[in-house]
Amino acid sequence: MSKVHIITDSAATIRPDVAEQLGITIIPLTVCIDQVGEAESEEIYLDGTELDHEELLLRMGSERSHPCIIGPTAEQFRLIYSRMTRRTNQIISLHSSSKLSLVCSEAERAAREFLGRCDIVVIDSETLSIGLGILVEEAARLAKESVSLPKIMRRVRGIIPRIYIVLITETMDYLEYSGLISPAQAILGTMLGIRPFLAIEEGALIPMEKVRSPERAIDKLAEFANEFSHIEHVAILQSTSYPTDQTRILRERLEVIAPGHEFPILLYGPLLASHIGPDGMGLVVYEGVDRGTPLW
Numbered sequence: 001m002s003k004v005h006i007i008t009d010s011a012a013t014i015r016p017d018v019a020e021q022l023g024i025t026i027i028p029l030t031v032c033i034d035q036v037g038e039a040e041s042e043e044i045y046l047d048g049t050e051l052d053h054e055e056l057l058l059r060m061g062s063e064r065s066h067p068c069i070i071g072p073t074a075e076q077f078r079l080i081y082s083r084m085t086r087r088t089n090q091i092i093s094l095h096s097s098s099k100l101s102l103v104c105s106e107a108e109r110a111a112r113e114f115l116g117r118c119d120i121v122v123i124d125s126e127t128l129s130i131g132l133g134i135l136v137e138e139a140a141r142l143a144k145e146s147v148s149l150p151k152i153m154r155r156v157r158g159i160i161p162r163i164y165i166v167l168i169t170e171t172m173d174y175l176e177y178s179g180l181i182s183p184a185q186a187i188l189g190t191m192l193g194i195r196p197f198l199a200i201e202e203g204a205l206i207p208m209e210k211v212r213s214p215e216r217a218i219d220k221l222a223e224f225a226n227e228f229s230h231i232e233h234v235a236i237l238q239s240t241s242y243p244t245d246q247t248r249i250l251r252e253r254l255e256v257i258a259p260g261h262e263f264p265i266l267l268y269g270p271l272l273a274s275h276i277g278p279d280g281m282g283l284v285v286y287e288g289v290d291r292g293t294p295l296w
Contacts, residue, residue, distance in 0.1 A: 004090045004143040004152055007080065009072065009103050010048040011096035011271045012132040022140035027080055029103070030071030031056075031270045044070070053267045057239040060278035066177055067270045069101045077110035081120060090149045091120045094136050094156065096128040097203035101271055119149060123156060126203035128271055130235045130284045131163040159289055165200040166208075166224045167237070167272075167282035168217040172196070174277030180205060198276070205275055218246055221283050222253035231258050232288025237268045238281045246281060 007025045008014075019026055029047040033056075045051035059065060072080075077093070084091055093111065098104035104124045111120040125132045135156050142152045175181045175196060197209040197220050211217050225234060234254065236247060243251070243265060251263050268280065 003088060003146055004092055004139075004149045005084050005088045006136060006140040006143055007084070007091060007093045008132065008136045009095050011101070011103070011128045011269055012136050013130040013266055013269075014133045014136060018137060022137065022144060024136060024140045025080065025084070027072045027076065029069050029101075029270060030073075031067050032070045033059075033065050033067045047270055051270065053269050053273075054241050056270060057267065057273060057278040060273060061239070064173065066174070067274045069103070069271055069274060072103065072106060074106045074109040077107050078113060081110055081114055081118065085114065085118045089118045091118060092139055092143075092149065092152060092156070093120060093122045094125055094132070094139060095122070096132055096271055097126050097200070098124045099126075099203040100128065100205065100275065121149065121153060123153065124203060126160055127163050127165060127200060129165070129237060129268055130233075130266055131165055131200075131286070134163060134233065134286050135159055155289075159286075162287040162289060164224075164285045164287075165237075165282060166221060167198045167200075167205075167276055167280050168195050168211070168221065169198070169276040169281075170195060170279035171277050174273075174275060175207070178205075178275045180207060180275065198282075214246060217281070218250050218253065221250055221281070222257065225254055225283060225285060226257045228285060228287060230287055231261065231285055233284075233286040234258060234261055235264045235266050235284045236281070237266055237272070237284060239268065239273075239278050241265070241267055250281075250283075 010026055010028045028049055031045050031047050031051055033043045093107045095103045095107055107122045111122050114120050125135050139152050139156050176183055193212055194210045195217050196207045197211055199206050199208050211220055254263050
């Protein structure tokens with residue numbers, strides 16, 4: 001029996017050297033950027049190869065352009081799966097939340113064509129960014145140890161509810177564009193200087209509360225982290241690659257809450273940017289699992 005091969009999409013935050021070491025196949029998202037106010041003006045890029053996240057976020061901030069995810073398509077998945085079947089007959093295709101993109105549904109469409117030839121299991125991670133990266137790395141680590149496909153699935157599905165993402169965004173227009181708030185809510189929120197506090201719950205981006213100042217936004221993020229009795233990993237998501245004043249304050253708060261941890265700053269990518277815009281900041285918290293827990 002061949003080893004399980006792990007496939008994901010570029011919404012996952014994984015270091016290239018780790019992906020290579022663990023043999024992870026990463027399919028780039030196809031990102032379409034429409035130009036606001038310019039009829040029929042679109043630009044299409046492959047995430048991770050033709051599209052730099054920081055450049056995209058800066059551009060969104062200045063142009064208020066709207067990226068949307070239009071791939072990978074089922075046909076792209078078919079090509080990848082077909083190539084993989086030359087090396088394995090077991091694949092776990094682990095992707096960003098189906099409630100935030102169509103990637104999972106496209107993977108499932110392609111996987112159906114391989115029934116009887118290859119066991120392809122498509123898993124909705126219900127998350128993205130470093131949350132998806134944690135799941136993919138764990139699955140790939142187990143696959144490298146020749147753990148069976150059902151046991152890897154069990155571990156991954158056990159980790160999914162232990163990954164949490166909360167976010168604050170400075171502007172309302174992208175939430176309106178994504179259908180998360182109404183035009184009236186966007187106008188009123190902008191007038192009142194409201195910053196939505198959002199959470200990803202069961203894969204969906206949910207507005208939870210409203211805050212009215214940058215200081216209160218930092219308070220909400222820190223209060224969220226403080227709810228956990230155990231934290232294995234925590235990371236800061238933001239739209240710049242360098243620490244901002246808000247980042248420094250948040251890090252100081254986190255050092256008190258979770259001493260001994262590192263707090264990496266990660267740029268968020270096109271998928272999350274398409275929903276919250278270029279002015280967001282958030283936390284990813286992973287509670288962790290007991291490595292001694294049986295896989296069966």
